Amino acid sequence: MNNISEIEDFSNIPTLDGDIFRHIFENNPQAIAVIDIQGYIVGSNRKWLEIFGYSSREMNGFHILDMMPDDDQASMRMIRALLMKNPGWGQFEGFFLKKNGEKVWADITTKLIKDSLTQAVSSIIIYADINNGDPVENIHKSSDIKSNVLLEKSPIGIVVFRTRTLLFANMAFAKMLGYDKPEDIIGAKDFKHVAEDQRKLIIERNVRLEQGLAGPNDYEIICLRKDGSEINVSVNTVRIILGGEPATLGFLQDITERKCIEKDLKKSYEALEERVAKRTREIIKLNQQVINSQEQERQRIAKDIHDGVGQSLLAVKVNISMFKTNPDLYPDRLERGLMLLDQSVRELREISSDLFPSVLDEFGLASAIRLYSKYSLGSAGINVELDLCDDLKTKKETEINLYRIVQESFSNILKHSGADSVKITLENRNDSVRLCIEDNGVGFNPFQTMQSRNHCGLISMKQRAEGLGGIMLIDTDTNIGGTKLMVILI
DSSP states (O other): OOOOOSOBOOTTOOHHHHHHHHHHHHHOSSEEEEEETTSBEEEEOHHHHHHHTOOHHHHTTOBGGGGSOTTOHHHHHHHHHHHTTOTTOSEEEEEEEOTTSOEEEEEEEEEEEEOTTTOOEEEEEEEEEEEOSOTTTOOOOOOOOOTTHHHHSOSSEEEEEETTEEEEEOHHHHHHTTOSSGGGTTTOBTTTTBOHHHHHHHHHHHHHHHTTSSOOEEEEEEEEOTTSOEEEEEEEEEEEEETTEEEEEEEEEEOHHHHHHHHHHHHHHHHHHHHHHHHHHHHHHHHHHHHHHHHHHHHHHHHHIIIIIIHHHHHHHHHHHHHHHOTTTOTTHHHHHHHHHHHHHHHHHHHHHHHSOHHHHHHOHHHHHHHHHHHTTGGGTOEEEEEEOSOOOOOHHHHHHHHHHHHHHHHHIIIIIOOSEEEEEEEEETTEEEEEEEEOSOOOOHHHHHHOTTOOHHHHHHHHHHHTTEEEEEEEOTTTOOEEEEEEEO
């Protein structure tokens, strides 16, 4: 803000401007008060009264120091210096008191006014920019307040219309539309500065306002600049009586940048919503695939128990029954039954190990992978090369999920790859855990496979890796063959 404490004489304001000044003072959205040289308030506008909670009758004659908290000595010193007409106190920040005792933080700008005849300071204008937040964190805004400069130097565009004709415009409004001075647009008719498709509505609004058929209006319009470009403008209008006839007083602000930000935010929000919706659909699809996978696993286990352990136990029962009926006739049935019972125990251990390997719980992930490699890939005649870190310090949950990824990967290698060689690496590197499974098979298309409704293995592995806070990478090509799957946990 510029320091505006220099004394101004605004006694020569033309009558029309003086009327406008009175209306602007009264209806300005910024809080303004006038005090005499003893510090007593002799005038205050509606915004000032609204903020501090007083009526006009209560406020007039109120001393400005009585609006300052007793503990804010710095602000009180500034007010006293102001009353001594010290031009160094043109702007300061401090607390003011509402009628109910509540404190509000204000950015204060002052203006000393002198009488045109005596050249003596007759009164002081106080402009208060109220900030509701923490005064230390707020970025305080204020404008250059000077008698008629309230019109000319206000950062807010100010206009007066009567019967669709622009009677007055300040410099801020002229610059807003790209003109050098207000005179370039004063006298314009039928709101030519408003976008053509909105003019009819604006004319109707102002006619109703001037006729007293509508109250103050707050709305947004699109204005046309001198070069033909468009800007977004917020408008606040009130009805005033000027020279005995009704007119429209308007306060306008360029909100183009804000509207652009809002538009970008809306696009970002819509894009985020779409991403969330897409992710939700993927999760629903994955959940269904997981449910289907669980059902398939249950069916497989039931089949293994029925066709394997179940049949073996039935044979044990038959053989022992035959031995019990006639031991002399069937002496070998007991031995055969015991052999079948041993086979059933082994099958149950295999099923249990597949559900949750005891070696993982007892000896750790590296030992579990070694054993599983031997009995799955090794039994299928695939050459397995292992480079496993035995001193892997991770949570049990991490080991279980990595083991399940290994199981699913081995299953895919056995079913689809046609590989005869597999290399498995498990290591700690740069505070991260890395699992790498590489085969020399035929390769595949990961994207196509993940989109298939009948294959949820890759999605399941990916979800497990991400659930551990890591990522899963797949490098494969059907043209040159081979697949490298890497899980990295940070």
